Amino acid sequence: MAGRVARTGEPILVSDVRQTEFYDPARAAQYGAESFICVPVKLRGEVVAVINITDRIGGARFTANDLSLMNAMTAFASLALENATLQDTTAELKDLFRDLLDSLSTGVVAVDPDGAVTCWSQGAESLLGLPARLALGRRLFSLIPGPVADRLREALAACAQGEGSACCELEWPSGNGGRASIPLGVTITPLRRRAGSPGGHVMVFEDLSLNRAYAELKRVDELKSNFVAIVSHELRTPLTSMRGSLHLLTTMCGSQLDAPGRQMLEILRTNTERLIHHVNNLLEVTQLQNRSVILRRELYDVCGLVDRCVEDLRLAAEKRRVVVRVTHLDRPLMVDVDMDKIKLVLRHLLDNAIKFSPVGGAVDVTTAPECDTVRIVVRDTGGGIGEEFSKQAFDRFTQIEPAITRASTGVGLGLYISRELTRLHGGTVEIVSTGPKGTEIALTLPRRRV
Helix, strand or coil: CHHHHHHHCCCEEECCHHHCCCCCHHHHHHHCCCCEEEEEEEECCEEEEEEEEECCHHHCCCCHHHHHHHHHHHHHHHHHHHHHHHHHHHHHHHHHHHHHHHHCCCEEEEECCCCEEEEECHHHHHHHCCCHHHHCCCEHHHCCCHHHHHHHHHHHHHHHHCCCCEEEEEEEECCCCCCCEEEEEEEEEEEECCCCCEEEEEEEEEECHHHHHHHHHHHHHHHHHHHHHHHHHHHHHHHHHHHHHHHHHHHHHHHHCCHHHHHHHHHHHHHHHHHHHHHHHHHHHHHHHHCCCCCCEEEEEHHHHHHHHHHHCHHHHHHCCCEEEEEECCCCCEEEEEHHHHHHHHHHHHHHHHHHCCCCCEEEEEEEEECCEEEEEEECCCCCCCHHHHCCCCCCCCCCCCCCCCCCCCCCCHHHHHHHHHHHCCCEEEEEEEECCEEEEEEEEEECCC
């Protein structure tokens, strides 16, 4: 019977077991009971126990009244169980809430309508320098220094006048002799009881030191970027004039100079071009950071762009006796790009491959179609780069070689510029392979079928 009650959730009254299907003559002598009541005990609608009663004193049979009495008793038992469960749940939630409060780096303080402290989290202890045992139950403004208290009163008044929260900033006196005060941001939110009457306030205190330090770093970084942009712009004009003057000088007087003179002119020309290259990179970085790059897109065959860039760097490759081999697996491969920007990307990738290949080495460039993209792979035969460096190779001013001992030129902007310009075109550039036999970089661009 108990099993059936547990399954169905319905009570059973048996006045005479011999008249029911539960009667088993073989077991009757073992149990000796003839009358039963079996009732479920429920918690939130689920059966959690079964109470079974057999035989009344004196041998009287159980009746419907007895069943009603047992149902009432089990209802009280269920209510007692639910209350006990709710108490346990409330205690667990209270502990969880306290743990959550104490895990916050911000300080949480609650006060009742009379201004007495009802909550003082561990974060408040740390930020405000006062343990909870000394704060709980006391008036909030008896714990706060005068000037700070005045500012907090103003914020509380603003909160009382409005519908929502109020915010303010405070300079909280520091207990640390090395700091005069701690900048704190305070958000005050009113509490409402269920009936709608005021229930006090919750205040969240946040240390603004890191925010202010970040704001200052951001300001300094903007100043630096502006300075670099201004200096680069100011350098560009005289360098362009120098380039033009050197070209005229070489054209008009180059044949009249002896070998050392021509060598000096070549040194001047090479270093002027080098300075112009660095200045242009700095200006490109500034535009990328300011998001002021404007793309002038047109349809181009990427194979032709690669061929032109290889030709532009032919002299640099010949000086290092590096062979540049180009393979086009299909052509034309049309892309909708800003030609100057993509040529700049290709030049950076090729220039790096030539610089880091050994004298007499080789650079392989392959273009190939891939579904909706075009893939350009540049592979050098240099010493490769470490895996740890490949993760930061596209950061600004990153160098594979130490600044003092490195043999190659550059300031570490090429890969950064390449990645950002490629992203603007909806493509990607990544290091796909590196090792002692060289580095392989893949550039992908969206393909336009014609």
